[in-house]
Amino acid sequence: MIRPPVTDRTPREYWRRNVRYVGALLFVWFMVSYGAGILFAERLNEIRIPGTGFPLGFWVAQQGSIYVFVVLIFAYVFLMNRLDREFSVDETDTDAGSGPRGAA
Amino acid sequence: MTVLAWTFTLVAASFALYIGIAIWSRAHSTSEFYVAGKGVHPVANGMATAADWMSAASFISMAGLISFLGYDGSVYLMGWTGGYVLLALLLAPYLRKFGAYTVPDFVGDRYYSQTARVVAVVCAIFVSFTYVAGQMRGVGIVFSRFLEVPVELGVLIGMGIVFSYAVLGGMKGITYTQVAQYCVLIFAYTVPAIFLSLLIAGTPIPQLGFGGADAETGAFLLDRLNGLHEELGFAPYTAGTKSTVDVFAITAALMVGTAGLPHVIIRFYTVPKVRDARVSAGWALVFIALLYTAAPAVAVFARTNLLSTVSDRPYADVPEWFTKWEGTGLIAFEDLNGDGTIQYVGPDATDAAGRPVRNELTIDRDIMVLANPEIARLPNWVVGLVAAGGLAAALSTAAGLLLVVSTAVSHDLLKRSLRSSITERGELLAARISAAIAVLIAGYLGIDPPGFVAEVVAFAFGLAASSFFPVIILGVFSKRLNREGAVAGMISGISLTASYIVYFKFVNPGANTAEHWWFGISPEGIGSVGMLLNFAVAIVVARLTPPPPERIGVLVESMRIPRGAGEAHEIEA
Numbered sequence: 001m002i003r004p005p006v007t008d009r010t011p012r013e014y015w016r017r018n019v020r021y022v023g024a025l026l027f028v029w030f031m032v033s034y035g036a037g038i039l040f041a042e043r044l045n046e047i048r049i050p051g052t053g054f055p056l057g058f059w060v061a062q063q064g065s066i067y068v069f070v071v072l073i074f075a076y077v078f079l080m081n082r083l084d085r086e087f088s089v090d091e092t093d094t095d096a097g098s099g100p101r102g103a104a
Numbered sequence: 105m106t107v108l109a110w111t112f113t114l115v116a117a118s119f120a121l122y123i124g125i126a127i128w129s130r131a132h133s134t135s136e137f138y139v140a141g142k143g144v145h146p147v148a149n150g151m152a153t154a155a156d157w158m159s160a161a162s163f164i165s166m167a168g169l170i171s172f173l174g175y176d177g178s179v180y181l182m183g184w185t186g187g188y189v190l191l192a193l194l195l196a197p198y199l200r201k202f203g204a205y206t207v208p209d210f211v212g213d214r215y216y217s218q219t220a221r222v223v224a225v226v227c228a229i230f231v232s233f234t235y236v237a238g239q240m241r242g243v244g245i246v247f248s249r250f251l252e253v254p255v256e257l258g259v260l261i262g263m264g265i266v267f268s269y270a271v272l273g274g275m276k277g278i279t280y281t282q283v284a285q286y287c288v289l290i291f292a293y294t295v296p297a298i299f300l301s302l303l304i305a306g307t308p309i310p311q312l313g314f315g316g317a318d319a320e321t322g323a324f325l326l327d328r329l330n331g332l333h334e335e336l337g338f339a340p341y342t343a344g345t346k347s348t349v350d351v352f353a354i355t356a357a358l359m360v361g362t363a364g365l366p367h368v369i370i371r372f373y374t375v376p377k378v379r380d381a382r383v384s385a386g387w388a389l390v391f392i393a394l395l396y397t398a399a400p401a402v403a404v405f406a407r408t409n410l411l412s413t414v415s416d417r418p419y420a421d422v423p424e425w426f427t428k429w430e431g432t433g434l435i436a437f438e439d440l441n442g443d444g445t446i447q448y449v450g451p452d453a454t455d456a457a458g459r460p461v462r463n464e465l466t467i468d469r470d471i472m473v474l475a476n477p478e479i480a481r482l483p484n485w486v487v488g489l490v491a492a493g494g495l496a497a498a499l500s501t502a503a504g505l506l507l508v509v510s511t512a513v514s515h516d517l518l519k520r521s522l523r524s525s526i527t528e529r530g531e532l533l534a535a536r537i538s539a540a541i542a543v544l545i546a547g548y549l550g551i552d553p554p555g556f557v558a559e560v561v562a563f564a565f566g567l568a569a570s571s572f573f574p575v576i577i578l579g580v581f582s583k584r585l586n587r588e589g590a591v592a593g594m595i596s597g598i599s600l601t602a603s604y605i606v607y608f609k610f611v612n613p614g615a616n617t618a619e620h621w622w623f624g625i626s627p628e629g630i631g632s633v634g635m636l637l638n639f640a641v642a643i644v645v646a647r648l649t650p651p652p653p654e655r656i657g658v659l660v661e662s663m664r665i666p667r668g669a670g671e672a673h674e675i676e677a
Binding site: 011053061062 | 397661
């Protein structure tokens with residue numbers, strides 16, 4: 001995979017990328033649960049999932065949103081593990097015990 | 105074997121398992137598991153978190169509430185799962201890196217203040233009390249039904265068991281006990297759900313079954329249920345009656361509350377690394393989702409079964425489960441028109457001539473999950489299994505919460521704030537005394553509850569949302585938030601939420617209707633307003649007072665970088 005060359009590997013840049021990932025994922029989180037599951041549920045209920053008795057808004061609120069939540073967390077785990085390696089801030093097996101509070 | 109014999113056998117077997125594991129892990133805990141930062145595997149931690157967090161509200165109460173609320177019940181489903189996204193993305197990795205033992209510890213250190221620590225302790229105790237009260241009610245309902253005693257006596261028996269379980273049993277090394285409890289409770293929840301799905305919808309997957317066709321008539325189950333609801337004068341099942349703003353507010357309070365619950369947050373200190381804390385939240389949600397996606401299916405099956413079994417049936421030939429639950433006082437029939445037949449109808453019901461029909465049946469919503477296998481005439485062992493599962497759910501959460509209350513008092517309040525000279529024995533004694541007091545108060549609230557189990561628990565989430573969530577988030581994402589802002593924010597958020605709930609539930613319950621609520625937000629949803637107030641007050645006060653010292657900025661920056669996390673540790677009391 002070709003990645004754009006990274007010129008800036010500072011903690012500040014790491015944090016900015018992290019906040020951007022979090023923002024994007026939380027946008028999806030909000031649109032699915034509060035958007036499709038609550039605000040637009042009534043309108044979506046006019047659509048029915050083909051072959052089932054589920055009105056779409058009702059299904060999103062009681063099933064679909066939960067599946068999306070699971071996917072969002074694992075997407076975040078994947079993105080952050082990649083970011084940690086890219087910025088070389090990932091944890092090695094030997095660095096336990098050197099946190100800000102020492103071996104807490 | 106009878107239902108009672110099965111219940112005793114399965115409850116006893118599951119208890120023996122928990123105690124056995126507690127003894128086994130206590131023997132191993134210091135030497136093998138927790139040296140050199142090994143800690144608990146993220147998948148195991150996810151399971152333990154799921155058991156810790158899924159309580160009597162999730163197991164016993166929620167599907168029943170949904171079956172009466174229909175679409176409105178979605179607030180519990182989305183609210184109690186969506187919070188894990190916030191937890192994984194905004195809190196867990198940073199708190200793991202920070203490495204504090206408790207939430208008040210985090211607040212005290214990040215906001216360099218004893219006052220902030222004490223305020224956090226008080227909030228943690230308040231939240232946990234409310235939550236334990238819900239568990240006591242749940243345990244009480246299980247015991248009252250299966251020992252066939254009134255619910256008050258059931259709560260008293262439950263208090264005794266929770267107390268001895270939490271205080272004498274495995275306080276140390278509870279992680280693996282909770283893994284076992286998760287296995288028991290998920291098995292106990294899915295087995296009847298699969299049975300019901302096969303029976304009613306003809307498929308073994310409940311998540312699909314409740315959208316499928318009725319095995320008898322071929323019509324879609326949800327359509328049939330909506331039809332029955334219309335006939336009997338209830339609101340349509342898939343639409344609900346709560347206002348959109350209230351559904352929004354309750355969902356937000358529950359989501360944010362999940363991310364602010366002290367006994368859930370401390371679970372993320374037990375994993376070895378920051379990346380394990382992230383993925384562990386994901387596993388926790390996977391395990392929770394197994395139950396949460398089955399619950400709305402159970403709700404639909406229960407509702408359909410209930411309406412077809414009791415509606416318009418002569419009281420003289422009600423099934424056995426009905427009579428047994430009548431003994432607990434949780435189901436009651438009053439023959440208002442004297443025709444000897446049960447009229448179970450909604451507020452808009454009319455008879456053939458258009459005259460209103462009065463409802464004659466009151467059913468406590470908390471009994472639905474427990475009664476469900478009996479209503480569907482499932483084998484006796486399934487009924488006993490559900491009881492064991494309900495107890496596992498209630499006990500694991502109650503133990504986790506009592507741990508928070510007792511560490512809050514002994515560690516955070518006495519040792520780190522008031523009397524640093526306290527001996528280890530004194531600390532332990534203080535922990536036990538505070539756990540005992542917590543059980544007594546919770547038991548009282550369990551006998552005289554201000555709502556159904558899931559509602560009482562929803563208040564605890566509102567209190568957590570309005571006190572902890574904003575100061576923890578700002579503690580990570582803002583370097584500018586200082587101790588003055590944090591203290592003012594926590595106090596204003598929790599005071600607003602608590603007074604709103606107390607006013608509508610205890611002082612003036614008669615006024616607890618939509619027209620008296622602020623912006624149409626019910627006491628269950630007020631936690632989200634309290635949270636916004638907390639954010640606003642914290643930010644404004646922080647602007648007007650001196651910034652935090654420089655070392656706090658360094659601390660926050662180190663929290664944001666995963667490398668160099670301290671050693672994992674087991675939750676202890």
